[in-house]
Each structure stands twice: as structure tokens, then as C-alpha cells.
Amino acid sequence: MNRPREEHIRHLQNILGPEGWLAADEDKAPYLQEWRDKFHGETPLVMRPASTAEVAQILAYCNDQRLAVVPQGGNTGLCGGAMPKNGELLLSLGRMKRIRDIDTDNFTITAEAGCILADIHRVAAERQRLFPLHIGAEGSCQIGGNLSTNAGGTAVLRYGNMRELTLGLEVVLANGEIWDGLRGLRKDNTGYDLKQLFIGAEGTLGIITAAVLKLFPLPRRRAVALAGLKTCEQAVELLSRSKERAGDRLTGFELMNRLSLELVGRHLPECAAPLPLSHPWYVLIELSDTDEAPLDEKLQHILERAWEADLIEDAHVASSLTQADRLWRMRHAISEAQKHEGGSIKHDISVPVSQVAAFIARADHAVAAMIPGFRSIAFGHVGDGNIHYNPLQPRNMAKAEFLARWAEVAETVHDIAASLGGSISAEHGLGQLKNRDLPRYKSAVEIAMMRKLKTALDPHGILNPGKVLP
Ligand SMILES: Cc1cc2nc3c(=O)[nH]c(=O)nc-3n(C[C@H](O)[C@H](O)[C@H](O)COP(=O)(O)OP(=O)(O)OC[C@H]3O[C@@H](n4cnc5c(N)ncnc54)[C@H](O)[C@@H]3O)c2cc1C
Known part of the structure; x- marks a missing residue:
């Protein structure tokens, strides 16, 4: 791969026109830092094409000149996939929004x-x-x-x-x-x-x-509730019962442990939970339907049955769309709230839904043995078996010292997910965060097929080098 030189940059700027590129450090800066502040990038040029034809011209030229290109969308990815690691050209799609x-x-x-x-x-x-x-x-x-x-x-x-x-x-x-x-x-x-x-x-x-x-x-009706539970196993059972009773009206089913909601209350009080946080686990349930008939009663019924069966300890059904939206804001605030509490080691794993509770119990046990006093944050899309398991630094440990253990903790947690038939990336991808771990979890045959595809479609390796494949 060649490093972009002056004449390359000038040629690309000519393709893009004056509105289509950024080269000053202050203009490039927002493209080179990502949300978690874990990865930083460097690039001589941010290219902002306005059409498919311009993208095609850029790639034809870069392929010919052996110049590497890193595509970027909104730069919210959590695995460093959109960051140019080694001075590659950055291709931002933000102007193509028709x-x-x-x-x-x-x-x-x-x-x-x-x-x-x-x-x-x-x-x-x-x-x-x-x-x-x-x-x-x-x-x-x-x-x-x-x-x-x-x-x-x-x-x-x-x-x-x-x-x-x-x-x-x-x-x-x-x-x-x-x-x-x-x-x-x-x-x-x-x-x-x-x-x-x-x-x-x-x-x-x-x-x-x-x-x-x-x-x-477009659904005409929504019903949303937050329920408190004693155990994670109960959440999985409640999920099965909710599916059985609500069918495909069950639209969302999110699991959150108490600490994740406590952090929201502490750091983003405007998004705090509407219940006293006295239960170890919470689930946020949403039903929606295109039918006009109200859904609140249906959700209430599911929760009453669950309460009678000792599955839930408490529940709060949103009485308005404003309240429902507030519950979702609380759920979405968890990632932001963690940032204010120090270092956390992030995982985005999936396991079969039936194994979610076993995964969390085994991961908590293993991480506690490695880092006594760590604080467990677990939340996510339990309906998909996808848990964001983010051990938080112990109160008495320096952030840098804790984060220095990232690779070791991640390997332990990923091994547990894999042993339960799971995946090390449920929805965030591999980027440059997890690509080197791939050989541990995928067979040589699978990785060889991936490499053949890469070589067939990008023989000179100009597209996002050093990402996905190890
Ligand atoms: C607060 C928060 C919450 C999140 N919640 C979720 C969640 O619930 N579920 C979830 O899945 N993700 C979640 N994410 C992660 C992230 O938002 C998603 O991965 C999202 O899809 C990334 O989109 P983006 O436009 O920001 O892509 P970027 O971060 O810009 O890029 C992501 C990857 O795609 C490549 N890419 C971008 N555009 C193109 C293109 N046009 N052609 C080819 N390659 C391209 C990049 O090179 C990079 O490898 C969350 C992130 C944050 C910050």
C-alpha cells in the first residue's frame, strides 16, 4: 500500500470539488475520534463525495494507485472500524443523504x-x-x-x-x-x-x-412497562411467557441489572427510573400493534400473571406515551452513564437465550476472581440473547490499571460465551477491537473462506485494511 502523496491528494480533491474534502486539522478532528475515546485516527484527507459516481471515481483511482480507504458513516461504531489507523484516506458518506x-x-x-x-x-x-x-x-x-x-x-x-x-x-x-x-x-x-x-x-x-x-x-398502539425481578433466570422465563401471550406484538424486551440503572440515576437524573431501585434485575417490555384496541390491559395481564407466579416483584406500566418514552430514555442512557463512573471493559456477546443467566453468573464469578471488587454491569437485548457485559473498575483501583487488564478479561468473558455456544460480537462488529481474537473462536476453514472473499472482491486490499480479518 502507498502512503498518499501531494499529487494523489490533489487528484482526489479535483474529483471531489471544493465542497467535497477537508484537509485542515480542526476540520478533520471530529472524524478521527470515536465515541468511547478508545481509538484515534489519522488521515491526510477526509473525502466527502456527493454521489455514487464520485465514490466510483475515487475508488478506481485509489485501487490503481494502491491507496487505502477507510469508509465512515456517523462514526458511532464501537469497535474502531471507521478509524484510519495508519494514515489511510477517510471516505465519509455523510453528504449522500437523499x-x-x-x-x-x-x-x-x-x-x-x-x-x-x-x-x-x-x-x-x-x-x-x-x-x-x-x-x-x-x-x-x-x-x-x-x-x-x-x-x-x-x-x-x-x-x-x-x-x-x-x-x-x-x-x-x-x-x-x-x-x-x-x-x-x-x-x-x-x-x-x-x-x-x-x-x-x-x-x-x-x-x-x-x-x-x-x-x-406504523403501530397505532404501544404499551411499555418496567418490572423488577429477583433473578436473571426469571427474566428469561418472563420473556418466554410474554412471547407466548403477546405473540409478535412483543416488540422489545430489555434486561438491566440494578447497578446499570443506579448509574443512570446518579449521572443522568433526568433519565432516572420511576421506581425505587430495590430489585436486583429489571426488564423493560414493549408491546405494539397496528390495531386500535388498547394494549395496556394485555401488558397488565401478562404482568399480573407473572406476579402471581412469583416471577416479578414489582412493575410500573407507563400511563402515557411520554412516560413510555421516558422509560426508553432511561434504557438508552445506560451507556452514557457508565462513562461518568470510570473505566469499564465492554463486551457485546450473544448466547442462546436460554443460556443468558448462566453466562452472566459465570462471567461475574470469573471476573471477580481476576479483579476482586469489580462492579458488574449487565444489560441488553435479552430477547436476542445479546448482553452488553461491561465490568466496571473497582472503586479503589486506578482507571488505567483496570483498563490495562482489558485483553485478559475480554478473553475470559469471550471464552465463557463461546463455551455456551455464543458469539464474541452480537451487533457491534469486530473492527480493530476484536479482529485479532477471531482465530480463537472461528475455525481455520471459516477464516480461509473469509480471506478468499476478501481477495476476490478487493485483491489489492485497499478497503479498510486491518479491520475484521486478523
Ligand atoms: C450510545 C450508542 C448506542 C448504540 N447502540 C447500539 C445498538 O443498540 N445496536 C447496535 O447494533 N449498535 C449500537 N451502537 C453502535 C453503532 O451505533 C452501530 O454500530 C451503527 O450501526 C454504526 O453506524 P455509523 O453510521 O455510526 O457507522 P460508523 O461507525 O461510521 O462505521 C461503522 C463501520 O461501518 C463501515 N462503514 C460505514 N459506512 C459505510 C459504507 N457506506 N459502506 C461501507 N462501509 C461503511 C466503517 O468503515 C466501520 O467499519 C451504539 C452506539 C452508541 C454510541
């Missing part, structure tokens, strides 16, 4: 990669449609980033993750060729499902420039 089409009868929206997720929600809702991907970063993450990380979030339980929400893609390949796969078909058995190669590839196989996404009818 909604190209919305087809309400086909229940699809065709959007460019730089569209902000929350804008897709708004545009769809204006046409009585729902785009159901909901994540804490939805005000700034972009569709291209959501696709490239196969984002999940809080409604996967009902609607699936980005893989399941996508019908077609437009992709610029490493050599600058454009693949127009913007099909809005629910059935298409004409060979390999190529779009799935680029979804979750974290920008290592091609640059996604637009997508056809599935829409759903």
Missing part, C-alpha cells in the same frame, strides 16, 4: 448511505410506515454504517436486524465498478445473495452507497 424513493405499497424505502437513521424513521412515519431499527445512536448513525455493522438494537426481537431489513443494495467495488442491486423484491432466487456479503462486512468488501429497506405498518 431518499431516492418511498414505495408505500411495496413497503420499501430507497435511501442513500449517508441518511441518518432517525431521518428514515421520520420520513417513513410521515407516510404511515415504520422503519423498525432502533438504537441509542439513531440521531447520528447512518444507514451505510448500520448496514456495514449489521446493526441490531431494541426491536430485533420482532423485526430482525439489518440483514433481515434489507432487500437491495448499491455498492461501489474496490476497483470502482458500481453494482446496482437496488431491487425491492421479497422473492429473488437468481443465484447467490450478494447483498449479504456487504452487510456486516464493516467496509472491507465494498462501499455501500444506497439500499432498499423494508418498511412496516
Whole structure:
């Protein structure tokens, strides 16, 4: 790979036009620092193309000149995937934010990669449609980033993750060729499902420039409750019962341990829980329906039955949409609240839903043996078996000393997830945070297939080098 030189930069600036690039340090700075402040990047040029044709010209040139390119969406990824580690060129998709089409009868929206997720929600809702991907970063993450990380979030339980929400893609390949796969078909058995190669590839196989996404009818009713429980096992049982009783009206089911909510109350009091935090575990449950009939009674009924069966100790049903939104703000505030409490070692694991309680118990036990006095934070999308398990530093330990144990703790926690049939990355991807761990958890055959795909689609390795593959 070549380091970009003066003449390369000038050529790329000419393709992009005066509005399409940033080179001053102060202009580049926001693109080179990520949300957790764990990774920092360096680049000689932030490229901000306005069209697929410009992306194609840039890649054709970079491929020819052997210049590495790191794509970036909203820069909310949590694995350092969008950070140029070694002075690569940065390709930001943020100016490509056109909604190209919305087809309400086909229940699809065709959007460019730089569209902000929350804008897709708004545009769809204006046409009585729902785009159901909901994540804490939805005000700034972009569709291209959501696709490239196969984002999940809080409604996967009902609607699936980005893989399941996508019908077609437009992709610029490493050599600058454009693949127009913007099909809005629910059935298409004409060979390999190529779009799935680029979804979750974290920008290592091609640059996604637009997508056809599935829409759903806009729900007319929502009911949301927070319930307190004694054990994590009870949460899993309550999940099964809620599924049985509510069917696909069960839209969200989030698990939170007490400490995660205490930190929200301590550091972001405007988002604090509406209940006294006297239970070890909490679940946030949402039902939604397109039917006009109120859902509160249904949710109340599920909770009463659970209380009679000794599954829950207490519950608070939101009596208005404002209250419901407040409960969700509390849930989404957990990540931010942790930042104020010192260092935490983050994991984004998944296990079969039936193994969630065993995972948390075994991980707590193992981490306590390594770092006595650590504080356990566990929360997440229990309906998908996806737990964000984030051990927090002991009160009497320096942050740097605690974070220096990251690799050792992560290996222990990941080994436990793997031993329960789980994954070391449920929804955030690998980026540069976990790619080196891949050989420990994937077979040589699987990694060799991934390498062959990479070589076939990006033979010179210009796309996001040093990410995903070890
Ligand atoms: C507070 C908070 C809460 C979060 N909650 C969730 C959650 O619930 N569920 C979840 O899944 N994630 C969550 N995330 C993680 C993050 O928001 C998602 O991974 C999101 O999908 C990233 O989108 P982005 O536009 O910010 O992508 P970026 O961070 O910019 O990029 C992510 C990866 O995609 C690549 N990429 C970006 N755009 C393109 C493109 N157009 N073509 C090819 N490659 C591209 C980048 O190179 C990088 O490897 C959360 C993050 C934060 C900060």
C-alpha cells in the first residue's frame, strides 16, 4: 500500500470539488475520534463525495494507485472500524443523504448511505410506515454504517436486524465498478445473495452507497412497562411467557441489572427510573400493534400473571406515551452513564437465550476472581440473547490499571460465551477491537473462506485494511 502523496491528494480533491474534502486539522478532528475515546485516527484527507459516481471515481483511482480507504458513516461504531489507523484516506458518506424513493405499497424505502437513521424513521412515519431499527445512536448513525455493522438494537426481537431489513443494495467495488442491486423484491432466487456479503462486512468488501429497506405498518398502539425481578433466570422465563401471550406484538424486551440503572440515576437524573431501585434485575417490555384496541390491559395481564407466579416483584406500566418514552430514555442512557463512573471493559456477546443467566453468573464469578471488587454491569437485548457485559473498575483501583487488564478479561468473558455456544460480537462488529481474537473462536476453514472473499472482491486490499480479518 502507498502512503498518499501531494499529487494523489490533489487528484482526489479535483474529483471531489471544493465542497467535497477537508484537509485542515480542526476540520478533520471530529472524524478521527470515536465515541468511547478508545481509538484515534489519522488521515491526510477526509473525502466527502456527493454521489455514487464520485465514490466510483475515487475508488478506481485509489485501487490503481494502491491507496487505502477507510469508509465512515456517523462514526458511532464501537469497535474502531471507521478509524484510519495508519494514515489511510477517510471516505465519509455523510453528504449522500437523499431518499431516492418511498414505495408505500411495496413497503420499501430507497435511501442513500449517508441518511441518518432517525431521518428514515421520520420520513417513513410521515407516510404511515415504520422503519423498525432502533438504537441509542439513531440521531447520528447512518444507514451505510448500520448496514456495514449489521446493526441490531431494541426491536430485533420482532423485526430482525439489518440483514433481515434489507432487500437491495448499491455498492461501489474496490476497483470502482458500481453494482446496482437496488431491487425491492421479497422473492429473488437468481443465484447467490450478494447483498449479504456487504452487510456486516464493516467496509472491507465494498462501499455501500444506497439500499432498499423494508418498511412496516406504523403501530397505532404501544404499551411499555418496567418490572423488577429477583433473578436473571426469571427474566428469561418472563420473556418466554410474554412471547407466548403477546405473540409478535412483543416488540422489545430489555434486561438491566440494578447497578446499570443506579448509574443512570446518579449521572443522568433526568433519565432516572420511576421506581425505587430495590430489585436486583429489571426488564423493560414493549408491546405494539397496528390495531386500535388498547394494549395496556394485555401488558397488565401478562404482568399480573407473572406476579402471581412469583416471577416479578414489582412493575410500573407507563400511563402515557411520554412516560413510555421516558422509560426508553432511561434504557438508552445506560451507556452514557457508565462513562461518568470510570473505566469499564465492554463486551457485546450473544448466547442462546436460554443460556443468558448462566453466562452472566459465570462471567461475574470469573471476573471477580481476576479483579476482586469489580462492579458488574449487565444489560441488553435479552430477547436476542445479546448482553452488553461491561465490568466496571473497582472503586479503589486506578482507571488505567483496570483498563490495562482489558485483553485478559475480554478473553475470559469471550471464552465463557463461546463455551455456551455464543458469539464474541452480537451487533457491534469486530473492527480493530476484536479482529485479532477471531482465530480463537472461528475455525481455520471459516477464516480461509473469509480471506478468499476478501481477495476476490478487493485483491489489492485497499478497503479498510486491518479491520475484521486478523
Ligand atoms: C450510545 C450508542 C448506542 C448504540 N447502540 C447500539 C445498538 O443498540 N445496536 C447496535 O447494533 N449498535 C449500537 N451502537 C453502535 C453503532 O451505533 C452501530 O454500530 C451503527 O450501526 C454504526 O453506524 P455509523 O453510521 O455510526 O457507522 P460508523 O461507525 O461510521 O462505521 C461503522 C463501520 O461501518 C463501515 N462503514 C460505514 N459506512 C459505510 C459504507 N457506506 N459502506 C461501507 N462501509 C461503511 C466503517 O468503515 C466501520 O467499519 C451504539 C452506539 C452508541 C454510541
